[in-house]
Amino acid sequence: xxxxxxxxxxxVFSWDDLVKKKKAPWDGVRNYQARNFMRDQFxxxxxxxxxxxSCAEPGxxxxxxxxxxxxxxxxxxxxxxxxxxxxxxxxxxxRWVMVDVAPVRKFRNLADLSAIRNTKGLQAMPxxxxxxxxxxxxxTAREFKLxxxxxx
DNA sequence: GCCAACGTTGGC
DNA sequence: GCCAACGTTGGC
Numbered sequence: 001x002x003x004x005x006x007x008x009x010x011x012v013f014s015w016d017d018l019v020k021k022k023k024a025p026w027d028g029v030r031n032y033q034a035r036n037f038m039r040d041q042f043x044x045x046x047x048x049x050x051x052x053x054s055c056a057e058p059g060x061x062x063x064x065x066x067x068x069x070x071x072x073x074x075x076x077x078x079x080x081x082x083x084x085x086x087x088x089x090x091x092x093x094x095r096w097v098m099v100d101v102a103p104v105r106k107f108r109n110l111a112d113l114s115a116i117r118n119t120k121g122l123q124a125m126p127x128x129x130x131x132x133x134x135x136x137x138x139x140t141a142r143e144f145k146l147x148x149x150x151x152x
Numbered sequence: 153g154c155c156a157a158c159g160t161t162g163g164c
Numbered sequence: 165g166c167c168a169a170c171g172t173t174g175g176c
Contacts, residue, residue: 007174031159054174113175131157133173 002041003139005049005060005127006101015050015061015106023067023102027075028083030096034136039070039097041138048101049139049147051127059112060147068100107151121146 006026008014018024029035046066052058073096075081076088088094116122126137139147 009174033159058175131173133158135173 001141002043002046003049003141003144004037004042004046005051005125005137005139006064007051007053007135009054010052011055014052015103018050018064018101019103019106023100025068025073025098025100027073027098029073029098029135030083030085031135033134035097037136037138038099042066042069042099044069047104047144049144050103057110057112059110059116060107060151061110062106063104063148063152064101065104066099067102070097070099072096073098105152109151111147111151116147119146119150 013024026038029038044066048064048066049060050062050064051060072094073083074094075083076085076094076096078084079089083096085094085096088096113127116125117128122128122143125139125143126132126134
């Protein structure tokens with residue numbers, strides 16, 4: 001069982017959107033490191049901290065779960081998609097993958113970024129490191145437990 | 153809107 | 165392979 005943190009802009013795709021859809025493909029990842037995590041390490045049942053970024057209250061909203069392992073992200077081949085990738089299209093094959101996730105539970109309180117930063121035991125999280133922009137990050141079992149115990 | 157940090161691109 | 169230019173991320 002692995003633990004992850006996945007960032008999303010709530011204006012684009014929020015926790016409530018996921019709840020409404022019950023299950024959704026995590027498309028649009030266009031970073032190799034993030035892709036490789038999904039492709040090589042994401043397993044069914046892995047637990048995901050669902051993080052809202054670039055918004056008024058950045059933080060972890062709840063826990064989601066991987067319900068389908070990596071498969072090709074077709075938006076890379078769709079010229080009308082915001083996530084269109086010309087070089088994938090040129091190759092005739094998407095070089096990007098996605099997984100499907102489903103909601104598990106929403107936290108009672110938002111685990112906001114400043115609170116996470118001030119919690120002993122979470123300070124090593126990549127999320128908090130200066131200049132860290134990676135949209136999919138590994139989380140340790142210890143960090144996951146601490147976060148869910150504190151905010152769930 | 154600002155801007156630091158980072159990843160990618162492309163000419164050489 | 166280098167590296168400057170450019171685009172993006174994301175907190176503030």
